[in-house]
Amino acid sequence: MNPTAAPGPSDSGGATNGEHALTPEERAEYERLRRLAAVRHRRVRRAGSSVLLVLTLLLAPLAVVAAWVQDTVSDTDRYVQTMAPLASEPPVQDAVINRLTDRVVERVDVGAVTDSLTKALQDAGAPPRVVEGADALTAPLQDAVRNVVDRTVRGVITSDAFQQAWEGANRRSHAAVVNMLTDDGGGALRAEGGTVQLDVGEVVDQARDRLVDAGFDKAAAIPDTDRTITLFQTEELGKAQDAMRLLDVLGVWLPVLTVALAALAVWTAPAHRVMLMITATGVGVMMVVLLVALAVVRRVYLDSVPPTALPPDAAAAIYDTFVRFLRDSTRTLLVVSVITALIAYLYGPGRPARAVRAVADRSTTAAGRGLGRAGVRTGSTGRRLADHRAWTTGGIIAAAALALVLWNHPTVGAVALVLGVALAVVIVLAILAAASGPTDRAADRAAS
Structure with missing residues (x-):
């Protein structure tokens, strides 16, 4: 059946070439079936784009976390940038200084010193009052020893040399993050049982050497086994490690898959612009959810660290330093999503969008005419820009998106x-485009 066939004269009075014209009833039925097929097609496209949208929104936070894990693990410079600030965080420095100072002071037997002094005074026949005064020196000597040790250790921890040594150690052992997540052991950051520990062995070595040089021979007795600080204690560490292993494997392809699903959702939808706006808005909402989740995890982490193991301010500094690049990436994607949704809306038929476009057109037109009155005319080039305005704007947007994709972090x-x-x-x-001057299409065609 050919719906476009028209009746024509025929010797036999029938249809020409074996075809016949549609009667009004047949044409009405044909149009009804065609509209029904179009409706079904739009419903299928809408359902498919909705499924793709849901998958995109569910995968978006996981893709951001997976990319962060992969980036932190695989890029040595990125890993050093992540860990290096810990050496200059005052709360972390204070925690390390107090831990090392306590270990040294515990091994300095001030009581033995005062006992020896008391015995020497007694043997020398000193008055009882003098001998009793020697016993009272225990507390002042203890404080003096602690002050000297604290000052010496603080000089090591707060020095530029220590920060450089810290960065060098992390650069050489950037696989520590992998070891923590996979429970392989080794490195400056590792997991043991249900704890995550920070290895401060290099700090211990430097502080011990300086204390020995300063005359504290007892500092040489600081054991090599006392070289870690517990950062995190949880019974769920094994599950977190399993999840992180999966994210590490998907770190490269999960972001690519998420972007592909988002593009397919927009392309499949009957209304591309509306779906682009919905997708961008949804991704932005998921980034807000991820930021909230990071804040909740931070609270859980701080509650799980005993104050005796690590002061709360030091624990907070460690967590904030470790996830700061993840937060930055999440905020960046949130801003990109908001901008994308806003651009998609401004291209739509809404009254505010039309008002913004009208103001922009009037402003650029006035500026272009001002240039024309000043003798600056763009001629055929300006008219081509005006004729292909949508293409040029789309090209600029595509170039901006490409620049962000190629931008490193x-x-x-x-x-x-x-x-x-x-x-x-x-x-x-x-x-x-507005400064092209009077239109001369014939001259433009002749010039081209």
């Missing part, structure tokens, strides 16, 4: 910079 500042440059280019091209 983009931050919110990088997004603002790229957005500002792209917006400036769009405005300049719009002004140049």
